Amino acid sequence: MxxxxxxxxxxxxxxxxxxxxxxxxxxxxxxxxxxxxxxxxxxxxxxxxxxxxxxxxxxxxxxxxxxxxxxxxxxxxxxxxxxxxxxxxxxxxxxxxxxxxxxxxxxxxxxxxxxxxxxxxxxxxxxxxxxxxxxTTPLAGSAPGPDAPAPGSAGPGDARRAPGAGAAEASAAGAPVDFAAPAPAERLDRAVAALRANGFTAELLDDAAAARARVKDLIPQGASVFTGASETLRLSGIAEDIETGDRYEAIRPRVLKLDRATEFDRIRRLVATPDVFVASVAAVTETGSLVIASGSGSQLPASAGGAARAIWVVGAQKVVPDLAAALRRVEEHALVLETARARAVYGQPSAVNRLLVLNAEPRPGRGTVLLLREAIGF
Incomplete structure (x- = not known):
């Protein structure tokens, strides 16, 4: 050659x-x-x-x-x-x-x-x-986006901040974060992609009205449905749709009529294994995890796997960068608001006695996350 x-x-x-x-x-x-x-x-x-x-x-x-x-x-x-x-x-x-x-x-x-x-x-x-x-030292930089420092912007220790540098760095530093503000579009997209990669079915919807309609599509008529206590479900009208009328076998109204002292075992079985569980979460991370906090733990078995299907409706303000930020959101934001509600309704504060983290869904198709572009709930 x-x-x-x-x-x-x-x-x-x-x-x-x-x-x-x-x-x-x-x-x-x-x-x-x-x-x-x-x-x-x-x-x-x-x-x-x-x-x-x-x-x-x-x-x-x-x-x-x-x-x-x-x-x-x-x-x-x-x-x-x-x-x-x-x-x-x-x-x-x-x-x-x-x-x-x-x-x-x-x-x-x-x-x-x-x-x-x-x-x-x-x-x-x-x-x-x-x-x-x-x-495997965590990288200090990030892909360009709303939460990334601008090229040439202030580095660690500099008091100046680049426009849009936000939740991820603030969370890592323990600085105040506005946990009530809706996450920007890029962070919502990252969360949806991560949830899907982790086996969840994830959909990004415009608002609570769209979620309300989508929930009706997802739940077959006649299914036994347990609705977790949730401001998101109450404010969106989803709880009312499920718990009134005869389209579904609504579990929460039945449970409220039972005596907790003498019929606890029946209550436990009803709420743990419904056909469909519908609720919200305290936080969803951009790495695709769901964080659920509870005082009694009664809602956790259905989320963890007891329900044949689970649907979580999540407002845009609940998207956080990572698990550390999610736990801060539970303690610093959700618990504060839930305690105020519990004092008004029950005359006593709430507490985070149980905490469930769902990192992945091992049964694809079981868990659906309806992530909204608007803020709703705690």
């Missing part, structure tokens, strides 16, 4: 490797898969995953990329050795990433490659990803 062909092959292989990084960064899974031969293999033993064939590479890449909040990959040229219609080489990687569950870090890695000449040009026959260094 002449020197010109060697040069041309090297240029084409280097372009192939650059195309891989671009397809990853642009989340173009179809293009990524097309860079491999039909029987090509992508191995990542340290993850660990292995995809064989273009379809597995495409769908596998989609599953991995659906977990990202953001991801940046920088590739650096390594060696290329050509042997006729096959070749081998290495590419050096530096990557930073944050997942939707909040984990983040950076790593340095090597791709060990085998290339094959095809009628469509050089393709990857095999690409093996070897991690050489991992640092």
């Amino acid at each position: 002449n020197d010109f062909q060697q040069i041309a092959d090297r240029v084409e292989i280097e372009a192939l490797r650059c195309e891989f990084t671009d397809a990853v960064m642009m989340r173009d899974r179809a293009r990524l898969a097309a860079l491999f031969t039909p029987d090509g293999v992508l191995r990542m033993p340290d993850v660990p995953v292995e995809f064989t064939g273009r379809e597995e590479i495409r769908t596998g890449g989609e599953r991995l990329q659906s977990q990202w909040d953001f991801f940046v990959q920088n590739s650096h040229p390594g060696t290329i050795r050509i042997d006729g219609d096959t070749a081998s080489g290495r590419t050096y990687m530096q990557e930073i990433a944050r997942l939707l569950d909040g984990r983040s870090g950076q790593n340095f890695a090597v791709y060990h490659d085998t290339y094959r000449r095809t009628p469509q040009g050089w393709k990857f026959a095999e690409r093996v990803y070897e991690v050489r260094y991992v640092d």
Whole structure:
């Protein structure tokens, strides 16, 4: 093979490797898969995953990329050795990433490659990803958005703040946060994406009226339905829709007629295993977790898995960056408002005696979160 062909092959292989990084960064899974031969293999033993064939590479890449909040990959040229219609080489990687569950870090890695000449040009026959260094220290930066510091803005310790730098940093620092303010659109979108990645069915709706209509669509006529005590359900009219009329077998009105001293066991069974449980939550994190607080704990079994289906209606002000912020919201905001309500109705304060965190839904289709763009409830 002449020197010109060697040069041309090297240029084409280097372009192939650059195309891989671009397809990853642009989340173009179809293009990524097309860079491999039909029987090509992508191995990542340290993850660990292995995809064989273009379809597995495409769908596998989609599953991995659906977990990202953001991801940046920088590739650096390594060696290329050509042997006729096959070749081998290495590419050096530096990557930073944050997942939707909040984990983040950076790593340095090597791709060990085998290339094959095809009628469509050089393709990857095999690409093996070897991690050489991992640092899981939480990243201080963020993807650009309403909550991210503006480029060149004040750093840690500087009293100046960039416009839009908000809940995530304030929560981490323990500073006051307006837990009654609706989250902006980008944060709502992140929460919905994270909930879906964690197995929940999540829908973003405009307002309480839309949620009220959607709940009617989701609950089959004749179902036994337990409604958790919730200002969101009361203010939206959802509680009234379920607890009056004869469309459903409403459990709460039945329970209120039973004697708690002599019929406690019957009450316990009724509220723990309904066909459908409808309620709200104290907070939903941008990493896709639901946080539910309770004084008695009577509503928690249905949420945790006792109900065949669960529907949570959540106002936009309940979206917080992470679990730490969620717990602060429970103590500093929701409990304060619920205590005021409990004193007026029952003559005594409320308390957070039980706390449930739902990080994922192991039975896809069971749990539905209706996240609103407006604030409602506590």
